[in-house]
Amino acid sequence: MVFFGGAGSAGGWSGGGGGMGGNLRPNSLKRSTDGWDDDELGSVYSHRVVTRMAKMIAPYRFRLFLAVVGVLGFATMTRISVLAVSGLIGAATDGDMDRLNRWGLAYIAMAVLSAAFFFIQMTSTGWIGHRLLLRLRKDMFAHLQKLSLRFYDNNEVGRVMSRITSDVTSLQELMTGGMLTILGDVVGIAISVGVLLYFDVRLTLVTFTVVPVLVVTMAVWQAYSRRAFVRVRQAIAVVNANLQENVSGVRVIQSLSREDENAKRFDNINRQNLNANVNAGLLSAAVTPAVEVIVATATALVVAYGGYRVMNGHLAVEGLVGFALALQMLFDPVRDLVLQYTQLQRAMAGGERVLEVLDTKPEFEDDPNAIDIEDISGRVDFNHVSFNYVDDVQVLADLDLHVEPGETIALVGQTGAGKTTITALISRFYDVTSGSIEVDGIDVRKITHASLAHRMGIVLQEPFLFSGTVYENIRYGRPDATDEEIREAAETVGAHDFISRLEEGYGTYLHERGMNLSVGQRQLISFARAILARPRILILDEATANVDTQTEVVIQRALNTLLAGRTSFVIAHRLSTIRNADRIIVLEHGRIVEQGKHDDLLALGGRYARLYRMTYEQHALSSSANGDGARAGSSGNGHGNGHTPALKPAADPAR
Amino acid sequence: MKGRKLPVTIRLLSYAWNYKGRLALACLALVGLTTFQLVGPQLVSYAIDTGINPHKVDGGFEVDGSTDTLLIAALLIVGAAMARGVFQFLQTYTGEFVAQRVAYDIRNNIYNHLQRLSFAYHDKAQTGQIMQRATQDVEGIRMFMSLGVIRLVYVVVLLIATLTVMVLTSWKLALVTWIFIPPTAAISIVMTTKLRPIWLEVQNLQGRLGVVLQENLSGMRVVKAFGRENEEQAKFDAEAQQLFNYSYRTNRIQATFGPILNGVWAVATVATGWFGAYQILHGHLSVGDLAKFMLYLGMLQMPVRSIGFVTMFWARASTSGQRIYDILDAESAVQEKPGAPDLAHVTGHVQFRDVSFGYDAISPVLRRVDIDAQPGQVIALLGQTGSGKTTVVNLMPRFYDVTGGKITIDGTDIRDVTLASLRRAFGIVQQDVFLFSATIRENIAYGASDATEDDIFEAARLARIHDFIMTLPDGYDTWVGERGITLSGGQKQRISIARTLLLDPKILVFDDSTSSVDTETEYLIQQALAELMKGRTTFVIAQRLRTVKSADQILVLKDGRIVENGRHEELIALDGLYRQIYDLELRDQEEAFERERERLAEVKGEPETAIAGGGD
Structure with a gap:
C-alpha cells in the first residue's frame, strides 16, 4: 500500500549505520530497539492513551451511545435466538400448534431486531471511527507544521510518517473496532453463559472444562504466530527495498553487467520471504483445525452427557438442541478475545507514539503581540548573537553583523563555520540562544512567521519541488500570482526556455517532485519561485553548487537582476560569485574573522587571501598534473606524485 | 512470450499449473474436508434420533435410547473433527503454499525482467508505479490464488454436497x-x-x-x-x-x-x-434431522456470504494481472543476437559510422555522427544540454540501440557480441553516483564480485579513498545508503571511481563535473580520475577547461551533429562554436588560472614549466 510504504520500514534491519543518533538528542522521537516500531507491544492498558482518547471521543458521545446500544442489542439478539429454536422444537414435540406459532413470531421479531441493531452498530462505529481518524490526522498534521526545524533535524521523515499513518490507524481501530468488539465479545459470552445455564447448569459446568484448553491453545498459538508474522513483514520489506533499489539503480547495474549476480541474490531474498510466509501459513493452517477439535470435544460432551441427562429426564430434547446451538456461539467470542489482547497492546503502543508527537512542544510559536511586517527596506542586524543546536556545541559566538538595505553579503568559511546557520536564523527556522536579530529594527521574535516568510526568498543547494505543475511550483510562495507574472519570473531567471520546451509547458506535471527534470532545471524553477514571491531579503545557500556549467552560466547572468535592490546573503563555493559581493564575511568557528570587499581582503593577506589562493593554487597544480597523466600515459604516475608534497601544506588548512 | 493472447486470468493460472501435484493434493484434501464437515451434523442427528430416540407416543414424546450409542456418537464426533482437521490443515497449507510459490515466481520474473529492460523502458517508467505493481498487484494475485481459486472450488463443492444431503433428508425442508x-x-x-x-x-x-x-x-x-x-x-x-x-x-x-x-x-x-x-x-421429520439442518445452515453462512469476495478477487486479479503483464510483456529495445560471441581482447578502438539515433521517429537526437577514437585517446564531448553528448556515450554500451549507422569496437559491430562482454569493456563514472545499500566493500566490488580483498584495497588506494575508508570505525564494512552513513558527493564519486578501476575496463566514460566539494577533495578526485584514464580510451562529457585542453579530440555537438572536431588550438583558431563556448564558460577558469600561475611563479620563484608541467 503506497500510503504505508515509505513508513520507515524498508531495509530496516540491515544494521550498520553510524548516521543515527540515539534517543539522547532533544526533540527526537523514541526509537524502538530493533527499529520496527510497528511491532512493539505496549501494556494492555495505558491510562494516558485512554484518557486522552476519551477526551477526543467525547464530542461523539451520542453516536458512541448508539454504538454501544447497537453492540449490546446485536450480541443479545443473536444469542437469545436459540431460545426460539428450542421453543419451536419443544412446541413441536408437545404438539402445541399455538405455542409453535408464537415462538415462530418471536423468532422473526428477534431476527428483525438483530438486523436493526447490527445496522445501528455498523453505522455508528463506522462514523465515529472515520471521524476520529480524520480528526487525529488533521491534528497531527497541524501540530507538525508548528514544530521547528530542530524537530525535523532529529527525526527521519519515515518515522514521522509512520506515526501519522499506521500508528494513528491502529489507535483508531482500538477506539472503535477494538473497544466495541471487546464489549460485544464480553456481553456475548455473558449472555451465552446465561442461556446455557438456563438450559442446564450441570451440563454447562461439564462442557466448560473445554474453555481453558481453548484459551491456552490460542494464547500459545498467538505467541508463535506473532513472531512468524513479524518475520513475514520484515522479509517482505527487504524484498521491496531490494526491488526498489534495483529499479532506481538499473543503469548502474546494466553498465556493470551485474544482472546475473543480482538475480541470484534477489532469488535468495525472495525465497526467504517465501519461507517466512509458508511458515506463517503453516501456523495459520494449524490453528483452525485445533480449535475445531476442541469445539467438537465440547459437542461430544453435550451429546454424551446431555443425552444421558435427557434420558434420565433432567433435560428436554429441545433443551439439548438449544444447548448445542448456544454452545456454538460461545467459542467465537472467546477466541476473539484472546486475539484482541495483542491488538490492544499494539494499539496502546501506537497511541503512545501518536501522543509523543502531539505532546512535543513547539520550540516557539508566534508571540501573541507579534506584528505583521509589510513594506520593509531590508535592513538586517545581528546583535551579539550566539547559537547552539545542541547544548554544549556553540555554532555562532557573539556574532555582530549589520547589513544595510540592498547590500549583498557573501558568507565564506569552511564547512561548519556557521554560514547556513546565519541564514537559517534570519528566517527564524531556529531561535537564537542569546542576543537578537532584527529586520528593519524589529526583533524577528516580534514578527509573525507568515509575514516574515513573505519578505524572504530562499534558494537552497538541493532544489525541492512539489508534485504538481510547473505553474503551481513557481506560484508556491505567492498563491495569487497570475500566469503572466509566473512567466515573467521564469524569464528573469532564464527558466522560460526549457519550460516552454516541456511537453505541456508550464502545465507540465512534475512527477515525484520533479525527478523527471535535471537538477539544474529544478534549481531554475526554484529560483523563479523565490523571485516571484518578491522578497526583500534573498538567501542563496550554495544555490549553484549542484547545477551543470550551462545552467550555472544562465543563473550567473540572472543573478545581477536578482540581487539588485535586495538585501542578499550568498553562500557559494565559486569565488567568481563571491568577488562581486558588497561585503565578504569570513567566518571561522562561528565568529567573523574578516570582512570587507574582495580586493581589500586580498590585500589584507589574511584568511580570505589564503582561502582564495588555495583554490587557485590547487587548480593550477591539479591541472598540470592531470595534463601530464593524460598525455604521458603510465609514466605520468611518477610525475603526478611528484607534485603532491608541494600541494599538501597548502591544502591542509582546508580541512 | 507465448500465450500473450490468452486472457490474463488464464495466464495467471498457468503459474499455478506448475504446481499441479500440490494443487491436486489441495483438491483431494478439499473433498475430504467437505465429507467430514458433512459428517458432523449427521452424527449429532444420529445421536439425537438413535441415541436418545425421542418418539411420538400417545399424548406426547418419549425418549428411549441407549447410552452406548450416545457414547459411540460422541467419540465419532471427536474422531470426525480430527479427520476434518487433518484435511483442513492439508488444504489450507497446500493452497497457501501454491499461492506463495506463484507470488515468488512472479516476483522473480518481474525482477529479472526489469533489470534486463533497456534504458528506453526505464526512462519512461516511474519507480512508484513499478513498485506498486511488484507489491500490491503481486499480493492481489496471491490472494486470488488462495482465496479466489481454491476458495471458490471449496464453496462450490460444499454447496453441492450439502444440498444433496439436505434433499435426501427432506426435500421440502431443503x-x-x-x-x-x-x-x-x-x-x-x-x-x-x-x-x-x-x-x-x-x-x-x-x-x-x-x-x-x-x-x-x-x-x-x-x-x-x-x-x-x-x-x-x-x-x-x-x-x-x-x-x-x-x-x-x-x-x-x-x-x-x-x-x-x-x-x-x-x-x-x-x-x-x-x-x-x-x-x-x-x-x-425427526428432531435430529432439524438439528442437522440448523447446523448445516450455520456451516453454510460464511461461505455463501463470502461469494461476493470470491468474485472480487477474480476482478482484482484480472486488473492486477494486466498491470503485471504490462511489465513482463515489455520487450527490451536492446536484444542480444542468438548465439552471439563474446567481445574479447579489446584494444579500445571505437568507431561511430554514420550513426543516427532518436528516442522516437519524429525528433532525432543524433544525426549521422562519425567518430574515430583510437586506443588510449581522450575524447572530449562538448555542447549545450540536449546537444546529444550523453546519447553518444549511452549508445556505446548499447543502453540504447542506434537507429541508423553502426558502432564498432576494434572493427566488430557492437550488436554482434553479447551484451555482458560488451559492457564489461566499459567503465562508466556517472555524475550522479548511485551507491547500493551495502557495505563499502560490496559497493566497490559491485561489478566484480570475485575481486579479492587486495584488489579492492588497491583500487580504493588508486581512487584516493582508501585512507578515508580506514578512518571509519567499520572500515570497508561500513554500511552506506539508506540507514547507513551518508557520504559526501566527493566520497561517493571516488568510490565509484574505485568501482570502475576494479573492472579494469578498456574504454572509459565519465562526466567531469564535480559537484560541490571542498578544495582538497576536488584535488583528490582529479588525481583519481587521472589514474583511471591511464591507457584507456576515454570519453569525457567535459565541463572543465583542463579536461578539454588536454583532450586528443574535442567533439563539439550541436543539435545532434558534430559541428567541430579537433584539438584545442585548432578549434580556437577556427573561431566557431567552440570559441564561443570557450569565451563564455571556460575562459574565466583560464584567466584565473593564468593569474594565479603568474603570482605563484612570482612568489615561489619557481620556473613556469614546473607548474604548468607538460600542459601546453
Missing part, C-alpha cells in the same frame, strides 16, 4: 432453506461490486495523502521559508476529508448490506426452524 441461498449470494456480489471501485479510490486517496504528507515533511524547510503552513494544512485537510468521504462511503455500504445479509439469513433460519417444527409436529 427447498425452504435453499430459497434463501441464491439471494444471499446475489446480495453479497452486489455489495462487493459496489464496494470495489470505492475501495480502489480509497487506496488511491491514501496514496495521495501519503504523497502530500511525505512532501510536506521532507520539504519542511521550503514550507517554512515560504510561510506556507496554512496552505499546506488546507491541502492536507482537503485530501484527508476526501479520504474520509470515501472511507465512510464504504462503511455505509457495508452498514446497509451487512444487516440485509444478516436479515435474510436470519429469515432463512427462522423459516427452516418454523417449517421444520411443523414437520416434526406432523411426524414428517
